[in-house]
Amino acid sequence: MPDEPRTEKDLLSLEEISGEEVLELLDRAARLREGDHGRPLEGRSAALVFLNPSLRTRTSFELAVEKLGGHAVVLSPGTDAWKLEARDGTVMDGDAAEHVREAAGVLGALCDVIGVRAFPKLVSWEEDRKETVLRAFARHAPVPVVNMESALSHPLQALADLLTLRDALGDLAGRRLLLTFAYHPRPLPVAVPRSVLLAACRMGMRVTLARPEGFDLPEETMDRARSFAARAGGGLEVVADPDAGYPGAEAVYAKSWASPAFYGRFDMERPRREAVRDWIVTGERMARTAGNAPFLHCLPVRRNVVVADEVLDGPRSAVIPQAANRLWTTMAVLDRIF
Amino acid sequence: MPDEPRTEKDLLSLEEISGEEVLELLDRAARLREGDHGRPLEGRSAALVFLNPSLRTRTSFELAVEKLGGHAVVLSPGTDAWKLEARDGTVMDGDAAEHVREAAGVLGALCDVIGVRAFPKLVSWEEDRKETVLRAFARHAPVPVVNMESALSHPLQALADLLTLRDALGDLAGRRLLLTFAYHPRPLPVAVPRSVLLAACRMGMRVTLARPEGFDLPEETMDRARSFAARAGGGLEVVADPDAGYPGAEAVYAKSWASPAFYGRFDMERPRREAVRDWIVTGERMARTAGNAPFLHCLPVRRNVVVADEVLDGPRSAVIPQAANRLWTTMAVLDRIF
Amino acid sequence: MPDEPRTEKDLLSLEEISGEEVLELLDRAARLREGDHGRPLEGRSAALVFLNPSLRTRTSFELAVEKLGGHAVVLSPGTDAWKLEARDGTVMDGDAAEHVREAAGVLGALCDVIGVRAFPKLVSWEEDRKETVLRAFARHAPVPVVNMESALSHPLQALADLLTLRDALGDLAGRRLLLTFAYHPRPLPVAVPRSVLLAACRMGMRVTLARPEGFDLPEETMDRARSFAARAGGGLEVVADPDAGYPGAEAVYAKSWASPAFYGRFDMERPRREAVRDWIVTGERMARTAGNAPFLHCLPVRRNVVVADEVLDGPRSAVIPQAANRLWTTMAVLDRIF
Structure with a gap:
C-alpha cells in the first residue's frame, strides 16, 4: 500500500491531475512500450470492478497488472458479485445487497488498487454527472482508485488517445484535430468525447468539434475545453456540418454521443438522431483531410x-x-502509483 | 496431489475437524498475516466453483491461491460453465447438462483443490440440509474440497470470525458474545449464524443468541451448540428481546436468517418477518455493551x-x-492442505 | 509474436494440419505429461473468447497457458464483453456493438494467441458450416488462432481423444473403434463426432459408425472419413443398429448429434429423436466388446x-x-506455436 496520501494516487479523470503529470504518463508509457519495466506489483493485486461490459479495458488492465508482476481479480457486481448501492444514508431494503462503502473497504483491504467501470444510467444528467459509484469507491477505498470509464471520464482511453496522436503527429501543440460526432442507433455516454476533447485542448491542439445542432457536449465541458485551449495556446472551433471539419484536419477522431438536450427522454431525441445518419466517416471525407491524417476511435465501433x-x-x-x-x-498509470 | 487420504484434507465444515485443528488454523493464519509464508502451491491450481454470487470469498480465495504460488480457475456453472446435476441415479433429461460426478472428477484431475459455493434452495429444509452439491463434490473429487458456503456451513467465514474475535478479545474462553438476529427483507440461509454459533461455543465463549419468537435456529444446531458449550466450559443463552443481549456483551455479531418454521413457505413467514423490523443494530444498542465491544458481520450487509x-x-x-x-x-486452510 | 507466417500456426481443425503434425502433437503431449516442459509463454498471454459455456476447455486451456508461463484472459462476449458481429460488409445497426475484425485485431495486438469457442446456431447448416466467427477471427487476428470448438471441429478434443485411445491401445492403426450415436433430449452440434471420426480414420483405425437411420453425419464428413481411411489402410463401416457395433470393438466412443436431415427444423426431428431412446451405452452392451474396451465421451454427458x-x-x-x-x-498445441 502506498505511503503517500491516497487521493494523490487516484486517477478519476485526467483533469484532476496536472498537465505535467499527463505528459509524464505519456513519456512513461512510451518507455514501457520499449520494454523498459520491472515488477513493481510483485505480491500486489488489483480488483477490477466492472458494472458494464468491456473488452479492451478488461484485457489491457488485466495484462498491465500481470506484466508488472501483480494479479488482477475481475468482478462483475450484479452478475458474479453482489449488486451495489452507492448512495449515502439509504435504507437498503431494495435490490442491492451491498453498499459501495463495504465493497470499497473490503477490496481495498485485500487489494492494492481498485479499478471501477460504472457507466451512466442515461436517465438524469444531474444524477449521472455526480458519478456516484466511482466517487463512492474513491471516497471509501483505502487504496488508489482508477476510473475504467464513468459518466464523465475515461482517462485510460484519453491517455491512449494522446499517445496515439503523438505517435502520428509528434508534439501536439498547434496540430489540428477533428473530433466529429457520428450517428449511432442508440444514445451513448459522453465520457469518451468529453475526455478526448479536454485532453486535446489541454495539449494545445487546435480542435474542431463537429456535431449536429442539438448534439452539443455539456456546457461545462465546452467551457472547460475553451479554458484549457486558451491556456495552452490552442483553439476550439465548433461546426454543425458533417463535412466542414475535414479539410485541414491532421487527425480525425469519431464518436457518437447522446444529446444532452434530450437526456433521459430519448424517445423524443430519436427523430433528431435518425435525421443525422449522414454523420458517418467515409473514405471520401477522409480524403479531404491533410496528408495522411489518421482515423481514431475508442472502439467498439459499428461498421x-x-x-x-x-x-x-x-x-x-x-x-x-x-x-x-x-x-x-x-501500465504507466500503475507504475506511477507503485 | 496429497499423499494422505483425501477426506482428511477436506474442509466442509469446522465441526468436521477437531478443535485443536481449528486453533492451529487460527495460529497459522496469524503467522501468515505477519508475512510468514512460502509458495506451497507453486505449479498447483485451484478450481473455484461458484453456483452463487461472491465478492469476499471469490477475492480472498483467488488471492490466497496466488499468494501461495498457485493459480485459481473461477467457474460459474449455469453461466459460463454447464449447469450441474448432483443427485445420484437420476435420468438426466432435464436442464442440467453435466453431473457433479464428472465435474468433480475432471476438475480434480486438472486441479489440486476444489472450492465449492452452493447456497441452499430455501424450498425444503430436509433437502437443503443434505448439502447435495457440496457433498457430491467431496465424494467424487480426487482432491481436497473446501466449502465456500453451503446450506449449513461457511467454515472460511467462521475461521475469519474467530480470528477477528481473538484480535479484539484475546483468548475467547469465557468471553461474552451476542449473536443477534437482524431484520432483512428476504429469508436468508442459516450457514453463517449456524457456523459462528457453533464455532463460538466450541471456543468456550459465553454466547447470547437473540432472535424473535419463530426465528429459532434449527434444533440440531442448538443441540450441538449446547453440547459444544458444555464441553468447552462456556455457555449458551437464548433471548427473544432485541435489546436484552447487549448489556455485558464483549462483541456483537449480527445476521439475518430465514425462520426454519416457515422454510419454503416464505409467503406465510412474511407477516412475522415484517413485524421484526426493529431488530436492527443501532448505536444506542451498541452503547449498552461492555466497553469497546466490536461489531461483526460477514457482509454483504444492508445498511x-x-x-x-x-x-x-x-x-x-x-x-x-x-x-x-x-x-x-x-491461506491457512490451503497451507494446511499442501 | 511468431516470425513464421501466422496461418501455419493456427489450429482451426486437425484436418488442416498434416498427419505427421498430429502424431508429433500427440508425442509432444505425452512428453509434457511426463513433466518435461519449460516456460515458452513467459511474458506472453492468451485471449480465450467463449461465446458458449465451457468447463473442460476453459480449465485446461487456462491452466495450459499458466503452466507454460503465460497468462490467460477469459472473455465472454455478449456477457462481460461486447456482442460480436462476424459478417463482412454489414451495416451494424442491430444488437452487436463490435465486429470480429476489431476484436481480433485488438486481442491480437494485446495477446500472443487467441482461442475461440463459437458453437453453431443450429438454424441453417449452410450458414453454420461456414464457421463465420472462427474464420473471421483467424482472418483478422495477427496472431495464431486456436479453435476451442466450432460448428465443424473440436481439434483440442480430438487430440485428447487420440491420446486417450493411444494410452489404452498403443498404435492405433488397425484397431477397432465403435463411434456410436446416443439419444439426447436436444439436437447437438456435430463438431465432436465429426472430429473424432476424421481423426480415427486418419490414424488408420477400423471404425464402425453406428447411428439410427436419419441421423447420418454430413456427407462431406463421410466422404472425407472414407478417404482418410483408405489412405491410412483402415476402414469405415456404418450400421443402423444400436447393438451391432459392440462385438469386436476395442474402444467405444459415444456422442449425440443433430440429424442433418432436419437441421433447423428440430420440431420435425423430435418424433424421430424420441424414437431412438434405446441408443444408450449400457453395461450389457459394453460387455459384448472385445476385452477391456474403454468407454470414451467428450463430456459433459447426461447420465x-x-x-x-x-x-x-x-x-x-x-x-x-x-x-x-x-x-x-x-499444452502441446501452445508449445508448438511458441
Whole structure:
C-alpha cells in the first residue's frame, strides 16, 4: 500500500491531475512500450470492478497488472458479485445487497488498487454527472482508485488517445484535430468525447468539434475545453456540418454521443438522431483531410454506421494501435502509483 | 496431489475437524498475516466453483491461491460453465447438462483443490440440509474440497470470525458474545449464524443468541451448540428481546436468517418477518455493551436495515478487518492442505 | 509474436494440419505429461473468447497457458464483453456493438494467441458450416488462432481423444473403434463426432459408425472419413443398429448429434429423436466388446440418457483421464506455436 496520501494516487479523470503529470504518463508509457519495466506489483493485486461490459479495458488492465508482476481479480457486481448501492444514508431494503462503502473497504483491504467501470444510467444528467459509484469507491477505498470509464471520464482511453496522436503527429501543440460526432442507433455516454476533447485542448491542439445542432457536449465541458485551449495556446472551433471539419484536419477522431438536450427522454431525441445518419466517416471525407491524417476511435465501433469499412480497413485507420496503446498507458498509470 | 487420504484434507465444515485443528488454523493464519509464508502451491491450481454470487470469498480465495504460488480457475456453472446435476441415479433429461460426478472428477484431475459455493434452495429444509452439491463434490473429487458456503456451513467465514474475535478479545474462553438476529427483507440461509454459533461455543465463549419468537435456529444446531458449550466450559443463552443481549456483551455479531418454521413457505413467514423490523443494530444498542465491544458481520450487509450507518461507520465496526482476515484464514486452510 | 507466417500456426481443425503434425502433437503431449516442459509463454498471454459455456476447455486451456508461463484472459462476449458481429460488409445497426475484425485485431495486438469457442446456431447448416466467427477471427487476428470448438471441429478434443485411445491401445492403426450415436433430449452440434471420426480414420483405425437411420453425419464428413481411411489402410463401416457395433470393438466412443436431415427444423426431428431412446451405452452392451474396451465421451454427458451409470462409474470408463488429457494436448498445441 502506498505511503503517500491516497487521493494523490487516484486517477478519476485526467483533469484532476496536472498537465505535467499527463505528459509524464505519456513519456512513461512510451518507455514501457520499449520494454523498459520491472515488477513493481510483485505480491500486489488489483480488483477490477466492472458494472458494464468491456473488452479492451478488461484485457489491457488485466495484462498491465500481470506484466508488472501483480494479479488482477475481475468482478462483475450484479452478475458474479453482489449488486451495489452507492448512495449515502439509504435504507437498503431494495435490490442491492451491498453498499459501495463495504465493497470499497473490503477490496481495498485485500487489494492494492481498485479499478471501477460504472457507466451512466442515461436517465438524469444531474444524477449521472455526480458519478456516484466511482466517487463512492474513491471516497471509501483505502487504496488508489482508477476510473475504467464513468459518466464523465475515461482517462485510460484519453491517455491512449494522446499517445496515439503523438505517435502520428509528434508534439501536439498547434496540430489540428477533428473530433466529429457520428450517428449511432442508440444514445451513448459522453465520457469518451468529453475526455478526448479536454485532453486535446489541454495539449494545445487546435480542435474542431463537429456535431449536429442539438448534439452539443455539456456546457461545462465546452467551457472547460475553451479554458484549457486558451491556456495552452490552442483553439476550439465548433461546426454543425458533417463535412466542414475535414479539410485541414491532421487527425480525425469519431464518436457518437447522446444529446444532452434530450437526456433521459430519448424517445423524443430519436427523430433528431435518425435525421443525422449522414454523420458517418467515409473514405471520401477522409480524403479531404491533410496528408495522411489518421482515423481514431475508442472502439467498439459499428461498421458502416459510425465509420465506413473503407476507412477502418484502410491504411489510415489507427484504431488497432490506439487500442494496443491502452496496455502501455495503463501500465504507466500503475507504475506511477507503485 | 496429497499423499494422505483425501477426506482428511477436506474442509466442509469446522465441526468436521477437531478443535485443536481449528486453533492451529487460527495460529497459522496469524503467522501468515505477519508475512510468514512460502509458495506451497507453486505449479498447483485451484478450481473455484461458484453456483452463487461472491465478492469476499471469490477475492480472498483467488488471492490466497496466488499468494501461495498457485493459480485459481473461477467457474460459474449455469453461466459460463454447464449447469450441474448432483443427485445420484437420476435420468438426466432435464436442464442440467453435466453431473457433479464428472465435474468433480475432471476438475480434480486438472486441479489440486476444489472450492465449492452452493447456497441452499430455501424450498425444503430436509433437502437443503443434505448439502447435495457440496457433498457430491467431496465424494467424487480426487482432491481436497473446501466449502465456500453451503446450506449449513461457511467454515472460511467462521475461521475469519474467530480470528477477528481473538484480535479484539484475546483468548475467547469465557468471553461474552451476542449473536443477534437482524431484520432483512428476504429469508436468508442459516450457514453463517449456524457456523459462528457453533464455532463460538466450541471456543468456550459465553454466547447470547437473540432472535424473535419463530426465528429459532434449527434444533440440531442448538443441540450441538449446547453440547459444544458444555464441553468447552462456556455457555449458551437464548433471548427473544432485541435489546436484552447487549448489556455485558464483549462483541456483537449480527445476521439475518430465514425462520426454519416457515422454510419454503416464505409467503406465510412474511407477516412475522415484517413485524421484526426493529431488530436492527443501532448505536444506542451498541452503547449498552461492555466497553469497546466490536461489531461483526460477514457482509454483504444492508445498511439501515440490519445495522445503522452510525455503527458501521463508527470506531467499533470490525467488518472490514473481519473481511480482510478472510485472506489469511483461507491461506491457512490451503497451507494446511499442501 | 511468431516470425513464421501466422496461418501455419493456427489450429482451426486437425484436418488442416498434416498427419505427421498430429502424431508429433500427440508425442509432444505425452512428453509434457511426463513433466518435461519449460516456460515458452513467459511474458506472453492468451485471449480465450467463449461465446458458449465451457468447463473442460476453459480449465485446461487456462491452466495450459499458466503452466507454460503465460497468462490467460477469459472473455465472454455478449456477457462481460461486447456482442460480436462476424459478417463482412454489414451495416451494424442491430444488437452487436463490435465486429470480429476489431476484436481480433485488438486481442491480437494485446495477446500472443487467441482461442475461440463459437458453437453453431443450429438454424441453417449452410450458414453454420461456414464457421463465420472462427474464420473471421483467424482472418483478422495477427496472431495464431486456436479453435476451442466450432460448428465443424473440436481439434483440442480430438487430440485428447487420440491420446486417450493411444494410452489404452498403443498404435492405433488397425484397431477397432465403435463411434456410436446416443439419444439426447436436444439436437447437438456435430463438431465432436465429426472430429473424432476424421481423426480415427486418419490414424488408420477400423471404425464402425453406428447411428439410427436419419441421423447420418454430413456427407462431406463421410466422404472425407472414407478417404482418410483408405489412405491410412483402415476402414469405415456404418450400421443402423444400436447393438451391432459392440462385438469386436476395442474402444467405444459415444456422442449425440443433430440429424442433418432436419437441421433447423428440430420440431420435425423430435418424433424421430424420441424414437431412438434405446441408443444408450449400457453395461450389457459394453460387455459384448472385445476385452477391456474403454468407454470414451467428450463430456459433459447426461447420465442414464447417453450412457448408464454402471458404465460411467465402472472400471472401463476413460472419461476422466480423457478430460485430463485435454491439459497436455492443449499444452502441446501452445508449445508448438511458441
